Amino acid sequence: xxxxxxxHRFKKAVAVLLLLLLQLLLLGYPSxxxxxxxxxxxxxxxxxxxxxxxxxxxxEKYFPLQSLEELPKVFQDPYSTYLDREGMxxxxxxxxxxxxxxxxxxxxxxxxQFFVIAVFPGTPADRAGIKSGDMIVSVNGSPVFNLSLxxxxxxxxxxxxxxVRLCVRRNEQILAFExxxxxxxxxxxxxxxxxxxxxxxxxxxxxDGLVKETVRLLEELKAKGLRGLILDLRNNQGGYxxxxxxxxxxxxxxxxxxxxxxxxxxxxxxGPEMGETLSIPAVVLxxxxxxxxxxxxxxxxxxxxxxxxxxxxxxxxGTMQTLFDLGEEGCLKLTTAEFTSPQGRTIEGRGIEPQYLxxxxxxxxxxALKLLHCRLKxxxxxxxxxxxxxxxxxxxxxRAVLLQTGRGIAAGDSPGVYLFYWDNILYRLDLRKSLLxxxxxxxxxxxxxxxxxxxxxxxxxxxxxxxxxxxxN
Numbered sequence: 001x002x003x004x005x006x007x008h009r010f011k012k013a014v015a016v017l018l019l020l021l022l023q024l025l026l027l028g029y030p031s032x033x034x035x036x037x038x039x040x041x042x043x044x045x046x047x048x049x050x051x052x053x054x055x056x057x058x059x060e061k062y063f064p065l066q067s068l069e070e071l072p073k074v075f076q077d078p079y080s081t082y083l084d085r086e087g088m089x090x091x092x093x094x095x096x097x098x099x100x101x102x103x104x105x106x107x108x109x110x111x112x113q114f115f116v117i118a119v120f121p122g123t124p125a126d127r128a129g130i131k132s133g134d135m136i137v138s139v140n141g142s143p144v145f146n147l148s149l150x151x152x153x154x155x156x157x158x159x160x161x162x163x164v165r166l167c168v169r170r171n172e173q174i175l176a177f178e179x180x181x182x183x184x185x186x187x188x189x190x191x192x193x194x195x196x197x198x199x200x201x202x203x204x205x206x207x208d209g210l211v212k213e214t215v216r217l218l219e220e221l222k223a224k225g226l227r228g229l230i231l232d233l234r235n236n237q238g239g240y241x242x243x244x245x246x247x248x249x250x251x252x253x254x255x256x257x258x259x260x261x262x263x264x265x266x267x268x269x270x271g272p273e274m275g276e277t278l279s280i281p282a283v284v285l286x287x288x289x290x291x292x293x294x295x296x297x298x299x300x301x302x303x304x305x306x307x308x309x310x311x312x313x314x315x316x317x318g319t320m321q322t323l324f325d326l327g328e329e330g331c332l333k334l335t336t337a338e339f340t341s342p343q344g345r346t347i348e349g350r351g352i353e354p355q356y357l358x359x360x361x362x363x364x365x366x367x368a369l370k371l372l373h374c375r376l377k378x379x380x381x382x383x384x385x386x387x388x389x390x391x392x393x394x395x396x397x398x399r400a401v402l403l404q405t406g407r408g409i410a411a412g413d414s415p416g417v418y419l420f421y422w423d424n425i426l427y428r429l430d431l432r433k434s435l436l437x438x439x440x441x442x443x444x445x446x447x448x449x450x451x452x453x454x455x456x457x458x459x460x461x462x463x464x465x466x467x468x469x470x471x472x473n
Contacts, residue, residue, distance in 0.1 A: 042329050043068070046082065049324045050074065053336045055262050077335050079321050084330040088323075091333070097186035097205055101160040103179050104186070105130060106235065108289070109149040116168070117235055117289070120186050124179040134168035134175075141165065157181070189214050194365065197227035198372055203247075206239025206293040211246040211274075218250070218278065228372035229282045230365070231301075234311065238292030241320055245271040248297050251278050254304035255342040257296055259320070262336065266344070281375040282307035283368040286354055287361070291315035299341035299352045308471060309354035310368050318348030345423065345441045353423050355469055357406030375471075385472065387461065395451055395458035396472070398429070405470070422468055429457065436463075 043065040050058060056076040065074070071082055083091055104123020108115050114136040119125050136144050139155040147155075156164060158181050166177045188210045194200040199221050203210070218226070238244075248256045249271030258266045284307045286298050295314050301307040318339050324332040340346055356371075358364045385401055387394040402409055402420055409420040409429070416431040427438045429450065436459070437447040446467075451458040461472035 038329065039067075042326060045326060046071070046332055049332055049334060053262055053322065053324075053334060054080070055260075055319070055335050055338060075335075077319065079317075079319060079333070080335045081333050082330065083333055085328065088330045097188055097207055099157070099184040099186070101162070101181040102157050102184050103128075103130075103164060103166075103181060104184050105156070107136070107149065107153060107156075109152075112145055114144055114149065114152050120184070123184055123186075124182055125177075128177040128179050130166070130168065130177055131170065134170050137167040137169055137174060139164065139166055189217065191217055191221065194230055195369055195373075197225050197376075198230065198369060199226055199228075200230045200232060200365070202232040203236055203294075205236065206241075206243040206247070206297075208240060208243065210239070210243045211250070214247065214250065226280065227376055228280055229278070230368045230372070231282060231284045231297075231307065233290045233294045233298055234285050234287040234361070234364075235289045236291070236294035237289060237315075238294055238317070241293060241296070244293040244296045245269070246274060248300040249274040249277070251282065251301055252304040252306040253277055254300075254306075256300040256304075257339045257342055258344055259337050259339045266340075268342075269339075277306075281372055283371055284309050284354075285364050285368060286311040286314050286352065287364075288312050288315055288351075290352075292317040292319075295347055295352055296339065299345070299347065302352065302355070302469065303342045303345075305469070305471070308356065308371055309352070310356045310358055310371070311354050311364050312357070312359055313353045314347075314351040316347060316349050316351035318346065343441070350424055355405060355471075359406075385464070385470070388458065390451060390453060390458065394461060395453075396461060396464060398450070398457045398459050401459075401464060401470070431457065438467075440467075 047063060047065045051063075054075075058074045058076065062070055062074045065071075068082055075081070102123075103125040104120040105116050105125045106118040106120075108117040116125075116130060116132055116134045116136070119130050119132055136152060138144060139152065142155070144152050144155070156166070158164060160181055160183050162181050164179055164181060166179070168175050168177070186204060188205055188207050189201060189203050191199050191201045201214070201217065203214075221229075245256055253270070255268045256271050257269050259269050260266045282301070284298055284301055286294070286309055290298060290311075291314065295317065298309060298314060302309050319335050320337040320339060321333050322336040324334060326332060338348060341352065345352075356367060358367055385396050385404065387396050389395075399409055407420060407422065409418050411417070412419045412428065418429040418431070420427050420429075423441070425438055425441065427436060429436050431452055434450050434452055435447055436450050437445070440446055448459075448463055464470040465472040
């Protein structure tokens with residue numbers, strides 16, 4: 001269970017992808033001249049926090065700290081940083097989805113190119129006709145090639161009421177858009193009806209107030225006949241851990257993650273008491289930009305069998321940061337913990353693999369709807385997998401199950417041996433021995449007998465449910 005210290009710190013803990021910072025912030029280290037006589041006290045306080053709570057061991061040669069400019073050398077991860085007062089203000093505005101002057105787009109960098117990954121309804125960009133997938137060519141006539149993402153964001157953003165001109169490439173066309181920046185308050189969550197009785201709940205960020213607003217929306221949806229739910233976590237790059245845990249608790253009362261702080265052992269974490277959990281079938285949509293707090297929720301619902309995951313393997317950020325208040329000098333955002341899935345699967349650098357791998361965004365929602373309709377119609381999702389009866393027992397064709405979940409199986413290094421991956425685990429099928437073997441995420445060797453019948457390999461439903469996490473009853 002979670003200890004008292006960590007429980008208190010969750011109120012300021014954040015799990016957020018660096019991309020969000022680059023999209024929303026212009027961070028800088030103030031000069032030592034500006035800090036004046038307060039610099040020494042500030043550096044001592046920062047050094048104390050690093051030595052006491054930083055999960056990585058910094059090189060002692062940097063202590064005692066001589067200046068704020070040295071901090072990037074001290075930190076061994078990209079998520080720890082010092083935020084001055086203005087930086088802290090902008091950071092928190094980003095988590096709460098508030099922009100004092102912008103046009104309402106979210107950007108992604110691929111190499112030296114910058115793409116619009118989201119256009120928010122009712123914003124200047126939406127009204128102007130900018131679309132997701134547009135590639136930014138120039139801002140106010142200046143090309144963006146070879147700029148950093150933060151430099152592009154800085155050029156796009158500005159004071160409320162000022163104008164900005166964007167040129168974008170869409171397919172083979174170059175299009176220009178003139179917009180006036182506005183104060184923008186983006187929603188944390190909103191919903192649309194995806195089908196009769198099935199709602200699509202888009203969760204943009206785990207900002208303060210998300211759970212309260214989600215509970216309100218769920219009550220509204222239930223009053224309108226909610227029967228199934230699709231939670232869209234695609235491009236959700238994190239937020240406050242406390243909000244993520246409370247969101248998970250709306251759907252499951254199980255263990256939500258395992259966490260380790262500096263010089264401590266792994267602990268299981270459960271969420272706050274949220275009353276009766278929602279008992280309708282649910283599917284979660286994820287992609288490669290689902291990160292951090294989004295991954296906490298995705299893995300918790302997957303491994304507690306509260307929802308199926310559809311989409312792409314997530315980003316793979318398994319660390320948490322804590323905001324340490326430095327008074328008038330801002331705050332220190334420091335990586336203070338790492339976390340895994342409830343069953344102990346590593347998230348950092350690996351991400352979370354959905355049960356149903358669907359790389360194309362346009363195919364993800366249709367499959368989610370299909371899964372929910374199977375559950376609502378047949379009472380269980382395994383209607384997609386047709387078992388056969390052999391000697392009075394139910395078996396499932398392994399290759400067909402792999403194909404339906406977006407995976408394949410390949411020939412191994414010897415005759416009769418075949419290989420496939422699931423959740424970063426290599427499975428080895430030996431037809432000569434009718435044996436499937438693997439090492440689970442703890443490193444323990446496992447094996448089971450398979451049935452080879454009329455040229456098809458069959459496995460029992462227990463393997464699909466327990467080892468692969470598929471909804472087989």
